[in-house]
Amino acid sequence: MMVPVRCFTCGNVVSEHWEEFENRTREGEEDPQQVLDELGVERYCCRRMLVSHVDLVDVVSPYQ
Numbered sequence: 001m002m003v004p005v006r007c008f009t010c011g012n013v014v015s016e017h018w019e020e021f022e023n024r025t026r027e028g029e030e031d032p033q034q035v036l037d038e039l040g041v042e043r044y045c046c047r048r049m050l051v052s053h054v055d056l057v058d059v060v061s062p063y064q
């Protein structure tokens with residue numbers, strides 16, 4: 001679905017970084033590790049929120 005607004009573990013806002021993270025890593029153009037470093041997402045709990053997210057909202061939304 002949509003990327004969670006906040007990190008489940010620490011509550012830090014992570015959704016503000018999703019669009020840039022996705023655009024820059026979409027087809028392996030850039031290393032996700034480097035992009036997250038540049039975005040200032042330092043904690044591994046927050047990094048996993050972006051790295052492990054699969055955006056399915058456009059796939060699912062026509063059926064609701």
Ligand SMILES: [Zn+2]
Pocket residue numbers: 007008009010011012043044045046047
């Ligand atoms: Zn976190």
